[in-house]
Amino acid sequence: MKNTSVKKLQQIANELRKKAVTMIYEAQSGHPGGSLSVADYVAACYFREMNIDPKNPQWVDRDRFVLSKGHVCPIQYAALGTLGYFPEADLHTLRQEGSKLQGHPDMKKCPGIDISTGSLGQGLACAVGMAIAAKNEDKDYRVFVAVGDGECQEGEIWEACQTAHKYELDNLIVFVDNNNLQIDGTTDEVMPNIDLGKKFGAFGFDVYEIDGNDMEQIVHTLDMIRMRKNKKPHCIFAHTVKGKGVSYMENSCSWHGVAPNDKEYKQAIAELEGGVQ
Amino acid sequence: MVDIIKKATREGFGEEIVALGEKNKDIYIVDVDIAKSCKSTAFGNAYPKQHVNVGIAEQNAAGIAAGLATTGKIPFVVTYAVFGSLRMCEMIRQEICYPNLNVKIACSHGGVTPANDGASHQAIEDMGVLRTIPNMTIVMPADYISAKKLTAAVAEKYGPCYIRFTRDAIPVIYEEDTVFEIGKAHLIKDGQDVAIIANGDTVRLAITAAEELAKEGITAKVLDMHTIKPLDVDAVKDCIEHIGKIITVEDHNILNGLGSAVCEVAAEVGKGKVKRIGIRDQFGESAPYERLLAKNGITVEDIVATAKKL
Numbered sequence: 001m002k003n004t005s006v007k008k009l010q011q012i013a014n015e016l017r018k019k020a021v022t023m024i025y026e027a028q029s030g031h032p033g034g035s036l037s038v039a040d041y042v043a044a045c046y047f048r049e050m051n052i053d054p055k056n057p058q059w060v061d062r063d064r065f066v067l068s069k070g071h072v073c074p075i076q077y078a079a080l081g082t083l084g085y086f087p088e089a090d091l092h093t094l095r096q097e098g099s100k101l102q103g104h105p106d107m108k109k110c111p112g113i114d115i116s117t118g119s120l121g122q123g124l125a126c127a128v129g130m131a132i133a134a135k136n137e138d139k140d141y142r143v144f145v146a147v148g149d150g151e152c153q154e155g156e157i158w159e160a161c162q163t164a165h166k167y168e169l170d171n172l173i174v175f176v177d178n179n180n181l182q183i184d185g186t187t188d189e190v191m192p193n194i195d196l197g198k199k200f201g202a203f204g205f206d207v208y209e210i211d212g213n214d215m216e217q218i219v220h221t222l223d224m225i226r227m228r229k230n231k232k233p234h235c236i237f238a239h240t241v242k243g244k245g246v247s248y249m250e251n252s253c254s255w256h257g258v259a260p261n262d263k264e265y266k267q268a269i270a271e272l273e274g275g276v277q
Numbered sequence: 278m279v280d281i282i283k284k285a286t287r288e289g290f291g292e293e294i295v296a297l298g299e300k301n302k303d304i305y306i307v308d309v310d311i312a313k314s315c316k317s318t319a320f321g322n323a324y325p326k327q328h329v330n331v332g333i334a335e336q337n338a339a340g341i342a343a344g345l346a347t348t349g350k351i352p353f354v355v356t357y358a359v360f361g362s363l364r365m366c367e368m369i370r371q372e373i374c375y376p377n378l379n380v381k382i383a384c385s386h387g388g389v390t391p392a393n394d395g396a397s398h399q400a401i402e403d404m405g406v407l408r409t410i411p412n413m414t415i416v417m418p419a420d421y422i423s424a425k426k427l428t429a430a431v432a433e434k435y436g437p438c439y440i441r442f443t444r445d446a447i448p449v450i451y452e453e454d455t456v457f458e459i460g461k462a463h464l465i466k467d468g469q470d471v472a473i474i475a476n477g478d479t480v481r482l483a484i485t486a487a488e489e490l491a492k493e494g495i496t497a498k499v500l501d502m503h504t505i506k507p508l509d510v511d512a513v514k515d516c517i518e519h520i521g522k523i524i525t526v527e528d529h530n531i532l533n534g535l536g537s538a539v540c541e542v543a544a545e546v547g548k549g550k551v552k553r554i555g556i557r558d559q560f561g562e563s564a565p566y567e568r569l570l571a572k573n574g575i576t577v578e579d580i581v582a583t584a585k586k587l
Contacts, residue, residue, distance in 0.1 A: 132344075
């Protein structure tokens, strides 16, 4: 873990947002809405909380980050490129033929990706496997996961949760990105996630309900979790805003998987430049 | 008459995996509440730290195995063939085969061997479905001894692998010192008039059919094609070149299994005749195992008759 300040993390998150929007704009393809909603805790994990070594992506004792909602990978690529897992210039190759930066994360192509994802509902089970391996070998590394609220409609999420409980995986930290939107509409319209946070509690997790776009709350929660070894997996139930930071994308499911045009891109960057400095 | 020893190939797996787990602490088993039936209980008891039981949750089992594999473990997901192929199919594709992780899927109850359980439990499509996923290796041993040997070979070879066993006891046909190599057909008997290429529990039928044919002066070559992917293409080509007549036999749908794989080679070579014996693209039912085979023409008599007609 590094002692990066809240203020610095806010600046980093804003930079990651700009990079992600730029990548999607340049590719004219990708998922801006979710990339922006997860940006703050992705920044907090990669630039403060996780024990990682960008020069040694395969370090066996590293903390892992599983982006179960793999479609928002532009923000993760931005973090990895900024940290030096690969040349930052590669960020301009998103979704291009031959690129490390596939439309959805590919662990064999992109350094720093701990598991390939993209098909929703599957990443959490993989993270549980990693966390079990750490426990069985008495290793200290932890596994951080980001799952979407819409993604929690997949049954495999709950299969993985019950396993996390059974194996007392207090080395597993699951962010639930509760932005209330999915492709076809709000989660309430498409498939209500009744008491989603309480569900994780019922599955044996310690649940921390926070504003997932508030860096102070994110850092405070991660600080708290780091101190806790109570044999329970952790769920950070993060209320977030889809499209956070770009006014016309905020709270709009129509920006789930659409790239901005020239004018929209300029406005997005201008708004983000006017954000945290 | 020599006594025929019969053993289910799942027994061979259960014994071998215990030996492998002792030698290699990276070998794990991920069970889904059917350890007793799939013969993985002894492993779990012997090495609790190398054992995970996720309950009745196969999709999760596939994901957990993938996660374990990213940390250098060699997990075997142990279940029935129906669930280990179809229930887990997309997880196998996304999290195991696409990233080419070192996960093994070891399944009992292959083909119609779960006979009285009925169609729900009879895996007739499993190898065919998984054959179309890149990076996957697909193996079905023909008896207890080759089940042990091929389990060891699968553990040794890097990459995703599906290995399929029988629920029912079938004759032990190999000697303890027989050598098996993944991707290499095992020649049981040479012959000039017809080639019988079989796998799994039908190899025994091919051997008996060859013996029957010999009585009538027809010499049959018998190959145990325990690996259908990667297929031993050279062995098939050799049959096409030197014999020209091939019968495939499998306890699997004739679509997309061993028979299809052999036909693909023959079609590309552009010569040779192939007749497929296997499940005739129909679901089974609760019935004795041998009866279910007979209803699909998977018998010694059918192989003999087909050979004579070719």
